[in-house]
Amino acid sequence: MPASGHDAITIRPSILYFGTPVALITTLDERGAANITPMSSVWALDDRLVLGLSGQSQGCANLLRSGEAVVNLPDPPLHAAIERIARTTGRAPVPDFKRAMGYRHEADKFTLGGFTRAAAQVVAPPRIAECPLQLEARLLHARGATPGPADHAHDPGFIVIELAVVRVHAHPDIVLDGTQHVDTARWSPLLYVFRHYFGTGERRGRNFRAET
Numbered sequence: 001m002p003a004s005g006h007d008a009i010t011i012r013p014s015i016l017y018f019g020t021p022v023a024l025i026t027t028l029d030e031r032g033a034a035n036i037t038p039m040s041s042v043w044a045l046d047d048r049l050v051l052g053l054s055g056q057s058q059g060c061a062n063l064l065r066s067g068e069a070v071v072n073l074p075d076p077p078l079h080a081a082i083e084r085i086a087r088t089t090g091r092a093p094v095p096d097f098k099r100a101m102g103y104r105h106e107a108d109k110f111t112l113g114g115f116t117r118a119a120a121q122v123v124a125p126p127r128i129a130e131c132p133l134q135l136e137a138r139l140l141h142a143r144g145a146t147p148g149p150a151d152h153a154h155d156p157g158f159i160v161i162e163l164a165v166v167r168v169h170a171h172p173d174i175v176l177d178g179t180q181h182v183d184t185a186r187w188s189p190l191l192y193v194f195r196h197y198f199g200t201g202e203r204r205g206r207n208f209r210a211e212t
Contacts, residue, residue: 027062058090
Protein backbone atom coordinates (compact mmCIF):
# COMPACT_ATOMS: atom_id res chain seq x y z
CA MET A 1 0.00 0.00 0.00
CA PRO A 2 1.24 3.54 -0.68
CA ALA A 3 2.47 5.43 2.35
CA SER A 4 0.18 8.03 3.87
CA GLY A 5 1.23 11.43 5.15
CA HIS A 6 1.45 9.96 8.63
CA ASP A 7 4.24 7.66 7.39
CA ALA A 8 6.55 10.51 6.28
CA ILE A 9 10.13 10.27 7.43
CA THR A 10 12.60 13.07 8.19
CA ILE A 11 15.35 13.45 5.59
CA ARG A 12 18.21 15.89 4.93
CA PRO A 13 18.58 16.25 1.14
CA SER A 14 21.75 17.98 -0.05
CA ILE A 15 19.74 20.40 -2.20
CA LEU A 16 16.08 21.44 -2.49
CA TYR A 17 15.62 21.73 -6.25
CA PHE A 18 12.26 19.99 -6.04
CA GLY A 19 11.24 20.98 -9.57
CA THR A 20 11.71 24.40 -11.15
CA PRO A 21 12.26 25.55 -14.75
CA VAL A 22 15.79 25.86 -16.08
CA ALA A 23 16.72 29.39 -17.22
CA LEU A 24 19.73 30.63 -19.16
CA ILE A 25 20.59 34.18 -18.10
CA THR A 26 22.51 36.17 -20.70
CA THR A 27 24.46 39.24 -19.59
CA LEU A 28 27.36 41.38 -20.80
CA ASP A 29 30.62 41.94 -18.93
CA GLU A 30 32.44 45.26 -18.72
CA ARG A 31 34.16 44.57 -22.08
CA GLY A 32 30.87 43.77 -23.80
CA ALA A 33 31.46 40.01 -23.94
CA ALA A 34 28.31 37.88 -23.54
CA ASN A 35 28.00 35.33 -20.75
CA ILE A 36 25.43 32.57 -20.19
CA THR A 37 24.49 31.60 -16.63
CA PRO A 38 22.48 28.35 -16.35
CA MET A 39 20.29 28.38 -13.27
CA SER A 40 16.99 27.07 -11.92
CA SER A 41 16.19 29.35 -9.00
CA VAL A 42 13.70 31.61 -10.75
CA TRP A 43 10.01 32.39 -10.33
CA ALA A 44 7.59 34.82 -11.90
CA LEU A 45 4.85 37.10 -10.58
CA ASP A 46 2.98 39.04 -13.28
CA ASP A 47 5.74 40.87 -15.21
CA ARG A 48 8.33 40.45 -12.45
CA LEU A 49 10.98 37.76 -12.13
CA VAL A 50 12.89 36.85 -8.98
CA LEU A 51 16.27 35.16 -9.41
CA GLY A 52 18.57 33.54 -6.89
CA LEU A 53 22.21 33.74 -7.99
CA SER A 54 25.61 33.22 -6.46
CA GLY A 55 27.24 36.56 -5.77
CA GLN A 56 30.49 35.04 -7.04
CA SER A 57 29.10 34.24 -10.50
CA GLN A 58 30.09 36.36 -13.47
CA GLY A 59 26.46 36.57 -14.57
CA CYS A 60 25.44 38.06 -11.24
CA ALA A 61 28.29 40.60 -11.35
CA ASN A 62 27.33 41.56 -14.91
CA LEU A 63 23.66 41.96 -14.04
CA LEU A 64 24.29 44.04 -10.92
CA ARG A 65 26.65 46.31 -12.83
CA SER A 66 24.68 46.81 -16.08
CA GLY A 67 21.12 46.33 -14.79
CA GLU A 68 20.12 44.28 -17.83
CA ALA A 69 19.69 40.62 -18.77
CA VAL A 70 17.75 38.23 -20.94
CA VAL A 71 16.10 35.28 -19.20
CA ASN A 72 15.97 32.52 -21.82
CA LEU A 73 13.71 29.53 -21.12
CA PRO A 74 14.80 26.31 -22.87
CA ASP A 75 12.72 23.29 -23.74
CA PRO A 76 13.67 19.66 -22.95
CA PRO A 77 15.66 18.94 -26.16
CA LEU A 78 18.21 21.59 -25.11
CA HIS A 79 19.32 19.74 -21.98
CA ALA A 80 22.47 18.31 -23.61
CA ALA A 81 23.59 21.76 -24.81
CA ILE A 82 23.04 23.17 -21.33
CA GLU A 83 25.02 20.37 -19.74
CA ARG A 84 27.96 21.19 -22.04
CA ILE A 85 28.30 24.58 -20.33
CA ALA A 86 27.11 23.49 -16.89
CA ARG A 87 30.57 23.06 -15.37
CA THR A 88 32.00 26.33 -16.69
CA THR A 89 32.09 29.87 -15.36
CA GLY A 90 32.74 33.24 -16.92
CA ARG A 91 34.55 34.34 -13.75
CA ALA A 92 38.35 34.38 -13.86
CA PRO A 93 39.98 33.35 -11.68
CA VAL A 94 37.49 30.61 -10.85
CA PRO A 95 36.09 31.05 -7.30
CA ASP A 96 37.48 28.51 -4.84
CA PHE A 97 34.14 26.85 -4.11
CA LYS A 98 33.52 26.32 -7.84
CA ARG A 99 37.05 25.11 -8.51
CA ALA A 100 36.54 22.50 -5.79
CA MET A 101 33.51 21.21 -7.73
CA GLY A 102 35.50 20.92 -10.96
CA TYR A 103 34.44 24.15 -12.67
CA ARG A 104 36.70 25.77 -15.27
CA HIS A 105 36.74 29.19 -16.89
CA GLU A 106 35.04 29.55 -20.29
CA ALA A 107 34.93 32.88 -22.10
CA ASP A 108 32.61 31.81 -24.94
CA LYS A 109 29.72 29.69 -23.70
CA PHE A 110 27.69 30.36 -26.84
CA THR A 111 30.17 28.43 -28.97
CA LEU A 112 30.73 25.69 -26.39
CA GLY A 113 27.00 25.07 -26.01
CA GLY A 114 26.22 25.45 -29.71
CA PHE A 115 23.86 28.36 -29.05
CA THR A 116 22.98 31.11 -31.53
CA ARG A 117 23.02 34.79 -30.57
CA ALA A 118 19.97 36.88 -31.44
CA ALA A 119 19.90 40.63 -30.86
CA ALA A 120 17.59 41.87 -28.12
CA GLN A 121 15.32 44.82 -28.85
CA VAL A 122 15.27 46.73 -25.55
CA VAL A 123 18.32 45.57 -23.57
CA ALA A 124 21.95 45.05 -24.60
CA PRO A 125 22.61 41.34 -23.80
CA PRO A 126 21.80 38.90 -26.62
CA ARG A 127 18.96 36.41 -26.66
CA ILE A 128 19.50 32.67 -27.20
CA ALA A 129 17.69 31.87 -30.44
CA GLU A 130 17.16 28.19 -29.63
CA CYS A 131 15.12 28.93 -26.49
CA PRO A 132 11.38 29.03 -27.22
CA LEU A 133 10.83 31.86 -24.73
CA GLN A 134 13.20 34.81 -24.27
CA LEU A 135 12.44 37.52 -21.70
CA GLU A 136 14.30 40.82 -21.90
CA ALA A 137 14.52 42.28 -18.41
CA ARG A 138 15.86 45.15 -16.33
CA LEU A 139 17.07 45.15 -12.73
CA LEU A 140 14.73 46.53 -10.08
CA HIS A 141 16.20 45.38 -6.75
CA ALA A 142 18.97 43.17 -5.38
CA ARG A 143 19.23 41.87 -1.82
CA GLY A 144 22.08 40.00 -0.19
CA ALA A 145 25.82 40.38 0.13
CA THR A 146 28.75 38.85 -1.67
CA PRO A 147 31.03 36.81 0.62
CA GLY A 148 34.20 38.25 2.06
CA PRO A 149 37.64 36.77 1.25
CA ALA A 150 37.53 34.46 4.26
CA ASP A 151 34.26 32.94 3.03
CA HIS A 152 35.26 32.41 -0.62
CA ALA A 153 35.95 28.69 -0.30
CA HIS A 154 32.59 27.81 1.20
CA ASP A 155 29.98 30.56 0.76
CA PRO A 156 28.57 31.46 -2.67
CA GLY A 157 26.95 34.55 -1.14
CA PHE A 158 23.48 34.21 -2.64
CA ILE A 159 21.86 37.34 -4.09
CA VAL A 160 18.08 37.65 -4.58
CA ILE A 161 17.40 39.75 -7.66
CA GLU A 162 14.10 41.23 -8.84
CA LEU A 163 13.72 41.98 -12.55
CA ALA A 164 11.02 43.68 -14.62
CA VAL A 165 10.30 41.99 -17.95
CA VAL A 166 10.24 44.61 -20.70
CA ARG A 167 9.89 42.45 -23.84
CA VAL A 168 8.85 38.85 -24.47
CA HIS A 169 9.86 36.81 -27.53
CA ALA A 170 8.36 33.42 -28.36
CA HIS A 171 8.84 30.87 -31.11
CA PRO A 172 5.72 31.07 -33.34
CA ASP A 173 4.97 27.36 -32.96
CA ILE A 174 4.22 27.74 -29.24
CA VAL A 175 1.86 30.73 -29.65
CA LEU A 176 -1.87 30.25 -30.21
CA ASP A 177 -2.75 31.64 -33.62
CA GLY A 178 -4.25 35.12 -33.51
CA THR A 179 -3.55 35.57 -29.79
CA GLN A 180 -0.83 36.73 -27.39
CA HIS A 181 -1.04 33.46 -25.45
CA VAL A 182 1.45 30.63 -25.17
CA ASP A 183 -0.07 27.33 -26.28
CA THR A 184 0.35 25.15 -23.19
CA ALA A 185 -0.28 22.03 -25.28
CA ARG A 186 2.90 22.75 -27.28
CA TRP A 187 5.15 24.57 -24.81
CA SER A 188 7.09 22.35 -22.43
CA PRO A 189 9.72 23.96 -20.17
CA LEU A 190 12.85 22.08 -19.19
CA LEU A 191 12.59 21.27 -15.48
CA TYR A 192 15.40 20.75 -12.97
CA VAL A 193 14.34 18.19 -10.37
CA PHE A 194 16.92 17.26 -7.74
CA ARG A 195 19.67 17.84 -10.35
CA HIS A 196 17.95 15.77 -13.06
CA TYR A 197 16.39 17.15 -16.25
CA PHE A 198 12.72 16.55 -17.04
CA GLY A 199 10.05 17.85 -19.39
CA THR A 200 6.41 18.30 -18.45
CA GLY A 201 3.82 15.57 -18.96
CA GLU A 202 0.21 15.69 -20.02
CA ARG A 203 -1.99 18.49 -18.78
CA ARG A 204 -4.02 17.48 -15.72
CA GLY A 205 -6.37 20.45 -15.64
CA ARG A 206 -6.48 24.22 -15.70
CA ASN A 207 -6.87 27.04 -13.22
CA PHE A 208 -10.11 29.04 -13.29
CA ARG A 209 -8.12 32.09 -14.43
CA ALA A 210 -6.67 30.39 -17.51
CA GLU A 211 -7.68 32.29 -20.64
CA THR A 212 -7.54 29.37 -23.05
